[in-house]
Amino acid sequence: MIYKYLTDKRKIGFKLLLMSLFILLASVVGIVFKKMGFPETNIVIVYLLTVLVYARLVDGIAIGIVASILATLAFNYFFTVPYLSLSVLDSSYVITFVIMTVTSIITSTMTSLVKKSELIAREKEAESNTLFKLTNQLTDAYDIEVIASIVVDALTDRFSTNAAILCFDEDGTPENAYVQRNKAGDQVCRNVKEKKEIKRKIENLHESYYEGDEFHDWPIYGRESILGIVRIPLEEAQKMDEIQNRLLHSMIESTALAMDRIRVSNQRIREREEAIQERYRGTLLRSISHDLRTPLAGIMGTSEMLLDMTEAIDQRYILIDNIYNDAKWLHALVENILCLTRLQEGKLVLKKQLEVVEEIVGSAVERFLLRAKGREVIVEVPEEAFSVPMDAKLIEQVLLNLLDNAHKFTSIDSEISIAVGILKTSRIALFTVKDSGSGISTLDLPHVLDQFYTGKNENSSSKSGMGLGLSICDAIIRAHDGTITIENRKDSNGLEVTFSLPLEEQIND
Amino acid sequence: MINYDENILVVEDDVQISRFICYALKQEGFRYQAVDSAQGALEMIVLGHIDLILLDLGLPDFDGMEVIEKVREWSDIPILVISARDQDKEKAAALDIGADDFLTKPFSTTELMARIRVAIRHLRKNIGNDTNTILIKDDLKIDLSKRLVYLREVEVHMTPMEYSLLALFFKNIGKVLTTRYIIQKVWGVEYGDDTQALRTLMAGLRRKIESNPAKPQYIVTEIGVGYRMKDI
Numbered sequence: 001m002i003y004k005y006l007t008d009k010r011k012i013g014f015k016l017l018l019m020s021l022f023i024l025l026a027s028v029v030g031i032v033f034k035k036m037g038f039p040e041t042n043i044v045i046v047y048l049l050t051v052l053v054y055a056r057l058v059d060g061i062a063i064g065i066v067a068s069i070l071a072t073l074a075f076n077y078f079f080t081v082p083y084l085s086l087s088v089l090d091s092s093y094v095i096t097f098v099i100m101t102v103t104s105i106i107t108s109t110m111t112s113l114v115k116k117s118e119l120i121a122r123e124k125e126a127e128s129n130t131l132f133k134l135t136n137q138l139t140d141a142y143d144i145e146v147i148a149s150i151v152v153d154a155l156t157d158r159f160s161t162n163a164a165i166l167c168f169d170e171d172g173t174p175e176n177a178y179v180q181r182n183k184a185g186d187q188v189c190r191n192v193k194e195k196k197e198i199k200r201k202i203e204n205l206h207e208s209y210y211e212g213d214e215f216h217d218w219p220i221y222g223r224e225s226i227l228g229i230v231r232i233p234l235e236e237a238q239k240m241d242e243i244q245n246r247l248l249h250s251m252i253e254s255t256a257l258a259m260d261r262i263r264v265s266n267q268r269i270r271e272r273e274e275a276i277q278e279r280y281r282g283t284l285l286r287s288i289s290h291d292l293r294t295p296l297a298g299i300m301g302t303s304e305m306l307l308d309m310t311e312a313i314d315q316r317y318i319l320i321d322n323i324y325n326d327a328k329w330l331h332a333l334v335e336n337i338l339c340l341t342r343l344q345e346g347k348l349v350l351k352k353q354l355e356v357v358e359e360i361v362g363s364a365v366e367r368f369l370l371r372a373k374g375r376e377v378i379v380e381v382p383e384e385a386f387s388v389p390m391d392a393k394l395i396e397q398v399l400l401n402l403l404d405n406a407h408k409f410t411s412i413d414s415e416i417s418i419a420v421g422i423l424k425t426s427r428i429a430l431f432t433v434k435d436s437g438s439g440i441s442t443l444d445l446p447h448v449l450d451q452f453y454t455g456k457n458e459n460s461s462s463k464s465g466m467g468l469g470l471s472i473c474d475a476i477i478r479a480h481d482g483t484i485t486i487e488n489r490k491d492s493n494g495l496e497v498t499f500s501l502p503l504e505e506q507i508n509d
Numbered sequence: 510m511i512n513y514d515e516n517i518l519v520v521e522d523d524v525q526i527s528r529f530i531c532y533a534l535k536q537e538g539f540r541y542q543a544v545d546s547a548q549g550a551l552e553m554i555v556l557g558h559i560d561l562i563l564l565d566l567g568l569p570d571f572d573g574m575e576v577i578e579k580v581r582e583w584s585d586i587p588i589l590v591i592s593a594r595d596q597d598k599e600k601a602a603a604l605d606i607g608a609d610d611f612l613t614k615p616f617s618t619t620e621l622m623a624r625i626r627v628a629i630r631h632l633r634k635n636i637g638n639d640t641n642t643i644l645i646k647d648d649l650k651i652d653l654s655k656r657l658v659y660l661r662e663v664e665v666h667m668t669p670m671e672y673s674l675l676a677l678f679f680k681n682i683g684k685v686l687t688t689r690y691i692i693q694k695v696w697g698v699e700y701g702d703d704t705q706a707l708r709t710l711m712a713g714l715r716r717k718i719e720s721n722p723a724k725p726q727y728i729v730t731e732i733g734v735g736y737r738m739k740d741i
Contacts, residue, residue, distance in 0.1 A: 286596065290567065293593035297614035298525035304618050305529045308536065331615055356708045358715070358723040359730040366729050370620070381723040385712035387705075392732045393597070420723070 015058050019067050023074050026050040030079060043079055044096065047071040048104050055108035056115065064108030072101045120243075127247045130158050134251055138258035147262065148179045149187055151230070151255050156181045158251075159244065161236040164215070165255075166192060167228040170263065174198050178231060202226060208249075209237075218248065220256045227259045285341060292334045299327040328371065332404065336472050339397050350394070350479055352505065354387040357420055357429060364399035365418065372407045378417035386422060388429050389505045394476045401469040402433040402497050409437030410494065428482070428500040439488040439495050448486055449474045473499070512538030515560035515629055519543040520550040520576070521591070522569050526614075530563065530591075533618045539625070546570045554580060561628055563621075566592040566603065574603060581607035587628040591616065597733025601687045604734065610685055611734070627683030627740045644679045646738070649718055649727060651679050660718055670695060671714045678728055683740030685731050711736065 030043040051071050055064040073086065076097060081089050088094065134154045141147045148165045155163035166178035177189035192198065201210050202219050203226065210217040210229075216237035217229040230252055232240070240248070303324040310317045358381045365377050399418070406416045414436040421430045440448060448470050470486070477484045477499045484499040517534060521527040522545045534541045542559075544550050547568045553559060562580070566573035577588055590603050593614040600611050609631075610624050642654040650659040656672055658665045667675065673695050677686065688704050696706070715722040728738050 286594065289595060290593040293595070293614045294523055294526070297593065297616065298523060298529070300615040301526060301529040301533075301618055305532050305536075308533075308618075327615070354705060356712055358712070359708070360732065361723045362725050363730045363732045365724055370617070377724075379721055379724040381721075385709075385716070385722070387708070396732055 015060075015063055018058065019054060019063070019070060022050050022054045023047075023067070023070050026071065027074050027078050030075070034079065040079060044075065044100055047075055047100065048107065051104040052107050052111060055111040059112070059115070061109050061112045064112050065105050068101055068104035068108055071104055072097050075100065123243055127243070127250075130154060130247065131250055131254065135254050138254055141258055141262070144259060144262055147255065147258050148228075151251070152179050152181055152187060154251060155230065155232075155248075158247065159232065159236060159240070162233050164190070164231040165228060166198070166217075166231060167259075168199075168226055170225075172199065172203075172225045174229075180231075198229070202229060218252055220252050220259065222256055222260045222263065227256055227263075230255070285338065288341075289334070289338050293331075296327055296331050296334065300324060300331065303327060333468070335397065336401065336468055339394060340468075340472050340475065350391045352389045352391055352480075355390050355392045355395075356385055356387050357381060358385060360390070360392055360396055361399065361418060361420060361431075364396045364403065367396075368400055368403040368407070372403075374412055375407060375416065377403065378415065380417070380419040382420065382422060386429070386503075388501050388503055390480055390501060391476075395480075395501070398473045398476050398499065399431070399433070401473050405469060405497075406433055406435035406437070406495070410435040411437075422503070423500075427503045429503060430498060430500050432496060432498045434489060434494060434496045436489075436492060436494040439493060440486070442488075445486065445488070449484070473497075477501070513540065513629065515539065515632065516558050517541040517561045517563060517625070518550065518553055518559045519563045520547070520568065520573070521545065521563070521565045522567070523565070526565075529618070530621070533622060534625075537622050537625075547573065547576050550576055551579060554584070554586065559586060560632060561625065562586055562588045563625075564588055564590050564608070566590060566594055566599075574606065577603060577607050587632060589624055589628060591621070600731075600734045601689070604685060604687045605689060610683075623740070624683070630740075631683070644682075646679070646682065646727060651676060653679075658718075665717050667717065668713075670710055671717065674710055674714055675718070678736070678738035682738045685735055685737045687735040689735075691735060 026047050026049075029046050033042050033046070034040075048071075051064065051067050054067050058064075076086055076088065076093070077084060080093050088097075134150070137150045137154075138147060141150060144167055148167055151165050152163060155161070155165075162180055164178045164180035167175050169175055174192055174195040176195070177191050179187055180190055182188050198217070201212075202217065205219060208218065210219075211234075213234070215231035215233055217231050219229050220227045230248070232248070303320050306320045307317065307324060310320060361379060361381060365379055369375065369377065403416065403418065410416055415434075416436070417432075417434045419432045419434075421432075422428075423430060474484050480501050482499055482501045484497065486495065486497050488494070489496045517539050519527055519530050519534070519541055521530065521543070524545075527543050527545065531541055531543055542553060544553055545568075547570045550562070550564070550568075554562070564573050564576060568576075573590065573592070577590075580586060580588065587609045588607065589610045589612065590608045591612045591614060592599075592603075594600075595613050600613075603611060609628055612621060612624060643650065643652050645651075648661045650662075651657070652659075653676060656676075658667055658672065658675060674691070677691065677694050688707055689702065692700055692702065692704070692707055695710075696703075711728070712722065715725060715728065718727055719725045726739070728736050731737055
């Protein structure tokens with residue numbers, strides 16, 4: 001119907017025109033009746049019928065009332081004496097007029113009301129149909145894109161607009177394009193300008209929607225974050241009534257539920273995959289370490305036994321001792337490589353826990369003394385026990401490496417020390433390992449933390465393995481958000497290695 | 510030269526390792542038997558005459574953990590686990606289901622022999638129904654009947670918690686006690702897994718008995734597993 005496309009002003013004009021036509025028609029019928037000699041009551045009834053039919057066709061109670069009055073006036077004008085005048089001679093007609101007006105007002109009003117409730121019922125039905133269809137389709141949707149496409153279709157069908165949807169990703173940032181249906185009925189993606197702007201505006205929203213230059217943007221609120229926005233073009237959005245707003249709201253709710261469901265299941269899948277990968281990695285590392293340790297145990301144990309069977313003056317003693325020491329060195333290397341693989345796996349999972357520092361230092365020294373027989377170590381910790389968040393196994397490995405290093409470069413009767421202190425102001429714990437060996441040449445000093453750097457010095461055999469040991473220390477400390485420094489001692493000969501660990505867990509963004 | 514009456518069962522599938530352990534046992538004067546499977550081990554144990562088990566966890570037929578569980582159903586024979594697995598969780602699990610001690614490969618034979626001697630000393634004490642109420646370790650002395658502790662013959666004041674912790678270690682000298690076990694014994698079963706409380710208590714105890722808490726003479730930390738009172 002053309003009527004739908006008229007403006008409000010024109011609509012009223014159209015209604016009034018129609019009203020005049022109806023009353024005119026009734027009057028013509030009345031005149032015919034009069035000519036044929038029918039009684040006046042018939043004419044009244046014709047007018048009443050006309051108002052009823054008119055009220056049925058046209059929306060609005062007020063316009064029905066106007067029509068009722070107009071009908072009475074027309075009856076007065078055409079069929080009461082004096083004819084073709086609004087004045088009345090016979091006062092009994094006043095009763096007729098009143099009854100006629102009241103009757104037609106009541107009938108027209110009732111008709112309008114019936115019509116209106118019919119309309120509401122129809123709209124409600126359509127609304128629940130739309131929602132039912134939407135929910136049904138959304139239940140089968142398996143990812144966010146499918147949901148977006150279903151919702152765009154539903155919105156477009158229901159509101160006859162160029163409605164669009166813009167999904168946000170899991171961090172709450174809008175995606176690059178929003179989905180809309182073009183004139184040919186195909187869905188297209190349109191680029192979004194000023195994503196950050198949209199994000200900011202939606203996040204700081206106080207009303208139920210945001211009024212932009214082009215669209216009204218309705219946020220889709222998920223359980224944890226904003227999942228996206230539904231965009232209704234400005235022109236149509238302004239025309240939406242209460243009922244349509246309510247429907248839109250319900251549709252957005254269904255969309256939010258469906259999107260949340262997808263997000264949760266995606267997250268679960270991801271977690272499961274990560275767990276599988278983690279388990280696989282763990283198994284691999286475990287089996288490698290197992291397979292390397294077993295033969296080492298054989299070599300070390302057997303050579304130890306052989307040492308036990310051989311006199312120290314025997315030439316073979318020194319050879320067996322070599323085997324034993326090499327195996328021991330290989331063992332230390334294996335431990336370090338295992339640490340390194342754990343660290344360099346890209347995503348490092350530190351098993352950080354609050355650990356009492358003296359326990360870790362104590363354990364490292366204990367283990368060190370087991371393999372460095374005859375060595376003395378000076379250990380100093382603060383009087384007060386304190387804890388630092390760390391991966392105990394890895395920090396113990398760092399201390400072991402540093403002690404091993406010190407041991408290697410310091411004669412057995414010279415001093416090795418390990419000390420721990422707290423810097424209350426900068427909230428760090430400082431660990432220092434000092435030896436009284438020859439130190440490191442200033443040439444090598446900047447490179448000692450580089451991986452596999454073993455020094456340019458003539459006495460650095462490829463076997464010293466110091467490069468790897470120290471670079472592992474560096475990697476472990478950096479993973480703990482600490483720093484490590486290596487320098488020659490100023491007070492005497494020897495090397496001083498210091499590393500720091502933050503006293504509190506740092507919150508990473 | 511047999512110096513010990515105890516019979517030791519070596520359960521190890523790696524021939525080399527089994528061989529040198531047996532050799533070391535012979536040198537030390539132990540009687541021993543060696544098997545290379547879990548099934549074989551269980552058969553030997555059921556036959557009797559085994560006083561101590563050296564158990565590898567990675568056995569070809571089934572896991573050593575199951576051997577511990579099965580043996581513990583009916584016997585208290587000391588079990589010393591020797592394993593190439595170094596995961597703290599597995600160590601603690603093995604100890605919690607009833608292993609007495611744990612050595613990680615590669616290990617030194619001196620260390621192994623020391624642990625075996627500790628286990629055997631416990632065995633004899635238990636058989637002889639040890640009624641000694643005064644226990645001594647170096648300069649440290651505990652009187653279990655009077656609930657008193659002396660360091661170099663000077664009485665050390667202890668809180669009741671510290672005392673029960675120290676007494677627990679004295680009763681299990683040389684043995685690794687898992688954090689879970691200690692918490693159960695000192696605080697009670699329903700206390701849960703509050704390791705921080707234990708650590709604080711331990712720090713306090715160490716300050717009373719150790720001259721340097723970071724270089725302990727008596728109670729050493731087994732990182733990720735628990736604590737052990739030194740025997741040698």
